[in-house]
Amino acid sequence: PLKFLLRLPVTVEATRDHLQSGTDNIEVAGRISAYLDGTSVTNQLRWQSFGDAKSADGTLQLSRRVGDIGLRSQINYTLKPESKLTGITLSADKRLAAGYLLNLGLNHSFDTPETRYTAGVSKRMGSFGLGISASYSNRGELAAGVQLFMAMGREPRKSEWLFDALPKADSGAASVRVFLDKNMNGQMDAGEEPINNVGVTVNGGRHPSRTDAAGIAWLGRLPVKQNVDIAVDTMTLEDPQWSPQPKGVRLVPRPGNVAQLDFPVIMTSEIDGTVYLVEKDTRRGIGDVLIELVNSEGKVVATAKSAYDGYYIIAAVPPGTYIIRISPEQIKQLNLTDTGTRLITVLPDGTFVNGIDFSLLPDTSKDSPMPAQF
Structure with a gap:
């Protein structure tokens, strides 16, 4: 029991605003979380005082996975000025083929009262993102929506446009070229061969990209405004006598900018x-x-x-x-x-x-x- 209590993350925040009218606005919020037998449990409480008006409410959240299905529930309640349930939400999601995600949900408000049913399919992988949603209320309201989103980046060496389902504007990128430098001048000259299927490391970890037939690998979503170390993964070089020169490069990526890096490989x-x-x-x-x-x-x-x-x-x-x-x-x-x-x-x-x-x-x-x- 003691070990269980030591693993309970607890957060408490308090703020006080003093207005020109002389009124104090005070808010105290707390949150506690636990993980029990595969179920995540979080409870949040908030107490507010604004002049003579005082209120307290909370939210209880539960989530777990059953196989490949994710289940979530949320219960909203008030404690002051009166204790009552204000709303309940149930939702489930299931991953489908090709990166698609199916969502089903139900939301009931006790104050209205209103029950709303929702369903949707979303995709956030590949060259574009897609979201299709629909909802129906017991009041007879019906709604549907479609979202299409796409991020674009340009490979400067091949003048190709690259498309992605996730945003790119707030991250950096690099175009890495690996080739066999026969004359050891550090430049790719006519007749020198690019090296295919070479891996790259970013800050010591393996990046999923590999060089193509032109010896080029695209590294996207690099962290910006900080040092990033990029190097050739020597374990992916097909000849053990090959050695990249230099071993690695340190740069500071900038948002929306593509750094061009060459890694000549020599025979040792x-x-x-x-x-x-x-x-x-x-x-x-x-x-x-x-x-x-x-x-x-x-x-x-x-x-x-x-x-x-x-x-x-x-x-x-x-x-x-x-x-x-x-x-x-x-x-x-x-x-x-x-x-x-x-x-x-x-x-x-x-x-x-x-x-x-x-x-x-x-x-x-x-x-x-x-x-x-x-």
Whole structure:
């Protein structure tokens, strides 16, 4: 029982307006909700005081789902100046095929008294929204209505209009293009191929859109006026050696504006080898050695640690010329010396670079080896 009470959300609000006439308008409202055996229960109470006039009323709401049918009821009542029921509403909905929703309802007012029956079919999925409704009152009143609504957006790369059943004007959008950048200039040139069926992540979560045959994916309903991180979902790239450059982009979407983002994909390579420890006349593989990959600017761009048998592998290395070395700090800490750094070139065709081995020896001198030069 105590755990149940701790899970009851309670809201209380109070307002007081003091008018120039000297009269105070005071309102106190409270709401409590619970979830019992699949049924949601909410009760709201409101007390008002305006001068000498005082009133209190409330609303009790219940809802639950039975299979694919949603059931809801609402009871309106007053407590002051007198206690009585003022109205009751019953409704049910059922999802149909193709995104359509069927609604049936009944509303009875005890004050009038009047009973109104309603029925409707609505659609809020796909390229357009549709609402058809009808109602009948026991007073003989009959009403019917039809609503058609549609939101439009333009894909700037293909000059195509996109239609949707839900509003778009208050959200941002992006046109993402993914292609294989063979010459690695960051631009899609003639002859370079778009990549189909590539997924995209938005703020780390997978977006339902995927690139089409033109390598383009439309990202709609992006949150506006805040940072949004967009990246290629590398798990959807068909070749494990493909790597997007850049990995991701951060932007601030604007309402009604379409950002155009390009994600060039390049072919990467792998570098492997073995690190040996040479002692006297024996040579054996040594683990937990830190290998560093240094670019032409002298920046360490990738690292790897050797396994127990000395084997290491550096994956997803972009084309270029690099120095590969054992970490100088680790060599110094272990009082070792190595046989020098290696100068390697990774080709754009993704060819693996194999057999880049290192031999570590006890440091018997104070001289350090000369680094390789570009």
